[in-house]
Structures are given as structure tokens and as C-alpha cells.
Amino acid sequence: MRRWWLAALVPVLLAAFSACGGDAPSQPGDAPGKTLTVTAVPPSPAIAEILRQVANLRGLPAPTNLKVAAVARGDVPALVDQALTESDRQWFGRTTTLYRLLGFLRPDEDYLSIYRAFAGTAVIGLYEPAAKTLYVVTGDGSGIDDLSAEEKETVAHELTHALQDAAFDLGQMSSRVQDNLDQNLAFTALVEGDAVTNEQLWARRSSAAGGGALLFGRPAPFVSGVSAAIERELRFPYTAGVEWVSGVRVAGGTAAVDALLRDPPAGTSVVLHPELAAKGRRPEAVVLPPLEQGLGSGWRRESEGTLGEFVLRNFLQQSIRALDAVNAAAGWSGDHYAVYSSGTESLAVARLRFGSTAERDRFAASLGDWLPANGGTDSGEATTLGDGRQVARVAAGSADLIVVFGSKHAPAGRALALLAGG
Numbered sequence: 001m002r003r004w005w006l007a008a009l010v011p012v013l014l015a016a017f018s019a020c021g022g023d024a025p026s027q028p029g030d031a032p033g034k035t036l037t038v039t040a041v042p043p044s045p046a047i048a049e050i051l052r053q054v055a056n057l058r059g060l061p062a063p064t065n066l067k068v069a070a071v072a073r074g075d076v077p078a079l080v081d082q083a084l085t086e087s088d089r090q091w092f093g094r095t096t097t098l099y100r101l102l103g104f105l106r107p108d109e110d111y112l113s114i115y116r117a118f119a120g121t122a123v124i125g126l127y128e129p130a131a132k133t134l135y136v137v138t139g140d141g142s143g144i145d146d147l148s149a150e151e152k153e154t155v156a157h158e159l160t161h162a163l164q165d166a167a168f169d170l171g172q173m174s175s176r177v178q179d180n181l182d183q184n185l186a187f188t189a190l191v192e193g194d195a196v197t198n199e200q201l202w203a204r205r206s207s208a209a210g211g212g213a214l215l216f217g218r219p220a221p222f223v224s225g226v227s228a229a230i231e232r233e234l235r236f237p238y239t240a241g242v243e244w245v246s247g248v249r250v251a252g253g254t255a256a257v258d259a260l261l262r263d264p265p266a267g268t269s270v271v272l273h274p275e276l277a278a279k280g281r282r283p284e285a286v287v288l289p290p291l292e293q294g295l296g297s298g299w300r301r302e303s304e305g306t307l308g309e310f311v312l313r314n315f316l317q318q319s320i321r322a323l324d325a326v327n328a329a330a331g332w333s334g335d336h337y338a339v340y341s342s343g344t345e346s347l348a349v350a351r352l353r354f355g356s357t358a359e360r361d362r363f364a365a366s367l368g369d370w371l372p373a374n375g376g377t378d379s380g381e382a383t384t385l386g387d388g389r390q391v392a393r394v395a396a397g398s399a400d401l402i403v404v405f406g407s408k409h410a411p412a413g414r415a416l417a418l419l420a421g422g
Contacts (some may be wrong), residue, residue, distance in 0.1 A: 002370060009222065010249050013389070019293070022193060022254070024359035025132055025344050031087075032168075034152075035082075036071075036075050036077075036078040036082060038069045038079065038125060038395065040067035040068060040069040040131070040133045041067060041068060041069070041223070041410075042066075042067060042068070042195070042210075043066060043067075044068070046147075047148065047155060048069055050152065050156055050159060050202075051066070051159050051162075052058065053156075053202060053205075053206070054156050054159045054160055054198060054199075055159075055163055056379070057198055057201050057202055057205070058160060058163050058194075058198050058254060059252075059253075059254040059255075059258075060163040060164070060166070060167045060258075061163075061165035061166065061167070062163065062166075063132070063165070064401055065104075065132050065350055066132055066133075066134065066159075066162050067131070067132060067133045067134070068133070068135075068136070068311045069133060069134070069135050069136070070135070070136050070137075071126075071136070071137050072135055072137075072138065073120070073137055073138070074120070074125055076118045076119050076120050076137055077117075077119055077120040078141040079117065079135065080115075080119045082124075083128060083130070089112065091178070092110070092115070092151070093110075093112075093114035093313070094302055094303040094339065095111045095172065095181075095303075096109075096111045096112070096338050096348050097302060097303070097339055097341060097348075098108045098181075098337075098348055099111060099230075100346075100407075101346060101347070101406070101407065102228055102229075102311075102315055102319075102405060103315070103318055103338070103347070103374070103389070104135075104229040104233075104314075104315075105227065105230070106227075107306045114230060115351075118181050118234060122421075123137060123362040124150070124154045125136050125137060125154035125155065125158045126158065127158045127161035127162055127319060129165045129169075129174075130171060131172040132162070132165070134155070134158045135158075136151060136154060136155060136158070137154075138151065152206075152383070153199055153203050156198070156199045156202040156203065156359045157193075157195045157196065157198075157199040160194065160195040160198040160199060161191070161195055161217065161271050164194065164195070164261060166239070166259070167258070168258075168261045168262060170191065170382040173187065173264060174187070175242060176264070179266055179305055180267075180305045180306050181301075181306060181307060181311065182267040182268055182306040182307060182308025182309075182310070182311065183237065183264065183265070183266060183303045183306065183308075185233070185237075185268055185310060185311075186264065186265040186266070186268045186270060186271050186308075186369055187234050187241060187264045187265065188236075188237045188241070189236060189237040189241030189244065189245075189268070190243050190244075190245065190257075190260055190261065190265060190271075191239065191261075192239075192242075192245070192266065193237060193241030193242045193243075193244055193245030193249070194237075194245050194257050194261070195248055196238060196241075196242045196245075196251060197242060197245050197246050197249060210341065213255050220331050223391070224225060227267070227318070228317075228318070229284050229314050229315070229317070229318055232314050232317070233310075233314060235282050236268075236310065240271055240310075241271060242273065243275070244271045245257060245275055245379065248260065248274070264279075265277065265379055266282045266283050266312075267283050267306065267308045267309065268308045268309050268310035269308065269310075269332060270308040271310070272309055272310065272330075273330075277389065279286070282335030283304065283306065283308075283334040283335075284333050284335045285334065285352050286336040286351050286352075286353050286400075287336060287351075288304070288336045288337075288338050288349065288350075288351055288419070289418070289419070291338070291340060291349065291415060291418050291419070292340070294414070294415075294418040295340060295342070295347070295411060295414065295415060295418070296342075296411070297339050298342040298343065299342040299347075300340065300341060300342070301338055301339070301340055301342070302339045302340060302341045303334065303336040303338070304337060304347070305336075305337060306334075306335055306337070307335050307350060307352075308332070308335070309329050309330070309332040310329075310400075312328075312329040312335075312352070313325050313328075313329035314331055314362070315370075316328055316329065316366050316367070316370055318370070318374075319368055319370045319373035319374055320369050320370055320373065322329060324366055324369075325366065327362070327380075328362050328363045328366035328369045329363065330359075331354040331355050331358075331359025331360065331362060331363060332352065332353075332355075332363075333353050333354055333355045333399075335350055335351060335352045336350065336351055336398050337349065337351075338350075338352035342410075343408045344407070345349060345406075345409055345410040346407050346408070346410060347404060347405070347406045347408070347410045347411070347412060347415050348404070348405040348406075349402070349403075349404050349405075349415050349416075349419055350401050350403050350404075350405075351396070351400055351401075351404060352400065352401045352402075352421065353397075353399060353400050354401070355401075356397045356399055357398060357399050359398045359399065360395065360400065360401050361395075361399060364393070364395065367391075367393065367403070369403075371383050371385070374386055374387075375387070376391065382404070382406065382412040382413045382416070388405065388407075388408035389405065389407060389408065390404070390406040390408070390410065390412040390413075391403065391404070391405055391406075391412070392404040392406070392412045392413055392415070392416040393416070394416060394420050396419075396420060402416060402419045402420060404416045406420070
């Protein structure tokens with residue numbers, strides 16, 4: 001998908017979510033209906049000076065083709081939407097299907113609408129690799145040469161993205177990982193963690209923000225309306241990503257961060273357990289057989305990829321204690337999922353691999369606690385949840401667990417039998 005690299009105020013983040021709850025959300029793929037024209041110009045002397053300082057801190061050469069523009073707060077959703085291609089909208093649609101099955105989204109929510117609300121409310125700066133343009137969000141789209149202390153920190157953050165892009169081609173790197181849910185999130189944590197870390201160093205060394213007030217990672221109360229799972233995912237790059245990259249930079253300097261940008265992390269397990277990277281550990285390759293024929297007429301594969309440790313932890317944490325979810329997901333060593341759809345029905349099938357039988361059984365036990373917490377009742381082939389979704393699972397191989405998530409009338413039990421037999 002087309003990637004925007006964002007600076008976001010995490011305390012404001014949840015306010016964006018409240019816009020997605022209560023009132024009816026936008027329909028998937030709907031555009032705001034506003035054509036926006038933004039004039040981008042070469043950096044002013046003031047921004048050019050921040051670029052010089054940020055580049056020196058980061059140890060990367062400053063790009064020579066950068067442009068800068070101001071955009072009004074109310075125009076950010078339209079700006080983001082205009083850059084979306086049909087392929088991007090399909091990506092959001094596929095992710096919506098998966099996240100509804102996992103319970104991250106309600107049936108009346110879609111991921112693109114949430115992303116728009118997030119951008120329109122929480123985002124304070126954007127960098128678009130395709131246009132080589134930095135957008136600074138101001139109240140009315142003016143005053144780019146008269147920035148506040150916080151806006152200057154935003155500029156430092158987004159200029160770090162411009163440095164990354166010039167040195168490592170963020171667009172090309174993003175295209176390599178976009179279809180792998182786990183690696184995509186890990187790469188986002190790397191890029192945003194690097195930008196926040198460099199921004200904070202710049203703020204501490206300048207007088208722009210009174211000694212460097214941190215704009216990222218501060219806790220905020222939960223706002224009802226959208227699942228906590230989506231909140232945790234959107235926070236992840238600005239919290240876990242920052243902690244991880246800060247540690248990498250302390251241990252190995254900017255050269256160590258550069259090495260990761262050249263060869264992106266294999267998944268979120270590296271972000272959550274940095275010691276794994278030092279040991280050279282990579283996720284195990286897991287294979288799923290195609291199920292189209294076995295599921296019957298009309299069923300097609302919509303997407304596939306890797307869930308990863310963070311998504312499994314995030315899934316469990318919807319309904320069991322956070323520490324229990326962390327411990328249960330920590331044994332993950334690889335997985336493969338595929339999403340199938342037929343009309344309004346959908347299935348997500350996954351083969352999860354763990355480091356040992358004991359670790360698999362620990363995750364299975366946590367899933368067993370998760371089911372009744374979501375109103376699960378045994379209906380023979382699969383457990384039916386309170387909202388009508390189905391979950392079927394079975395141990396397989398030495399340390400594998402096969403799990404199927406189905407919509408209300410999807411053949412979850414049949415999918416499980418096909419996988420268990422394969």
C-alpha cells in the first residue's frame with residue numbers, strides 16, 4: 001500500500017478513535033469527497049537548518065530534492081485519501097476482513113475509516129516518499145515559517161523520515177513487507193522508532209521545546225468506541241518501536257540502525273525480544289495447503305501472510321490478563337494464515353508453530369480461557385462466540401496449533417478438518 005510516515009501525538013490518538021465509535025463510520029473505501037491542492041516548495045532557511053542538524057545527529061546525508069508544504073488540520077484526511085490507489089483500498093479491505101474475524105473491528109467498522117480518523121485527529125506531520133514531500137499540519141494550513149516549538153519537533157521527526165527515504169528508499173522497502181502483516185508492523189516500528197529517537201535527541205540539544213518535551217509515548221486514558229486491540233497496534237511503533245530502536249542505537253550507534261533499515265526485521269518478535277536478533281533467530285517457515293476446493297463453490301482466498309507474536313498477544317489480550325497474553329505468545333516461532341471469503345461469509349485459518357509442545361499447550365490453554373470470556377459455547381465442530389463468530393482449533397504435529405476463525409455461517413469445522421488432514 002502507499003505509505004505515509006506519520007508523526008502522531010499518542011495522547012491525542014484515542015480522541016481519533018472516539019470519532020469512529022458511536023456515530024456510524026464511513027463505508028469502506030469512501031473518499032471524503034474533497035479535492036485538495038497543496039503547494040510544496042523547497043525548505044525555508046529555518047527548516048533547512050533543522051534538516052542540517054537532524055542529518056548530523058542521524059549520520060545520514062541530507063536529501064537535495066525535499067519539498068515542504070503546510071496543510072490544515074481539517075484537510076489531512078483528504079490529503080491522505082488522494083494518495084490512495086485502488087491497490088491501497090484493496091489492502092485496507094483485506095485487513096478489515098481479517099480484523100473483523102479476530103475481533104479487532106466490529107462488523108460496522110472498517111480499517112480505512114479508522115485510519116482516516118487517526119490521520120485527521122492525531123497526526124501532526126506527514127512525509128510522503130512518493131512525492132518527497134514533508135507536510136506540516138497547522139491550524140489553517142499557513143505559517144510554515146512561524147512554527148511553534150512542538151511543530152519544530154514534528155519537522156525534526158519528519159525530516160528523519162526524509163533522511164531514511166533518501167538513504168534506504170522507504171517506498172521500495174515498504175513494498176517488500178506490505179503483504180506480511182507481522183513484518184510490516186515490525187518495519188513500521190523500526191522506521192517510526194528511529195524517527196522518534198532522533199527527534200528526541202534533536203529536541204534535547206536545541207532550545208526549540210524548552211529542553212525537549214517528549215511528544216510520544218505518554219499514556220492516555222482509554223476512550224470507548226473502538227477496540228483496545230486497534231489502539232495497541234497503532235501505539236506499537238511509537239512505544240515498543242522507540243524502546244527497541246533506542247536500545248539498538250545505544251548498543252551499536254546509528255550504523256546498527258542503518259543495518260536494520262537495509263535488512264528489515266523478520267517480525268515483531270525481534271522488536272519484543274531484541275536478544276533474538278543477536279542470536280540470528282528468524283521465524284520458522286510454515287505452510288498451509290490451499291482450501292478453495294475443499295471449502296466448496298464460491299470460496300476464494302482473499303489474503304495470506306504471517307500473524308506474528310504481537311498480533312497473537314494482542315488477540316489474547318482482548319479478553320485475558322495482559323501478562324498472561326504476553327507469556328502465552330512468547331513461545332511463538334512462526335505461523336502462516338490465509339483468509340477466505342464467499343459473499344458475506346469469511347474464514348481465517350492459521351497454523352501456529354511454537355518452540356516446544358509445552359509452549360504450544362500454554363498458548364492453547366490461554367485460548368481456552370479466551371473463548372468463554374467471549375461467550376463461547378461448544379457447538380460440536382467449533383465454538384460459537386457470543387457475537388456469532390466461530391473458533392475451531394486442534395493440536396497438530398509436534399508443536400503446532402491449527403486455529404480457524406469463521407463468521408457466523410462460515411464452514412469453520414470443515415476448514416479445520418481440511419487443515420488437520422493436510
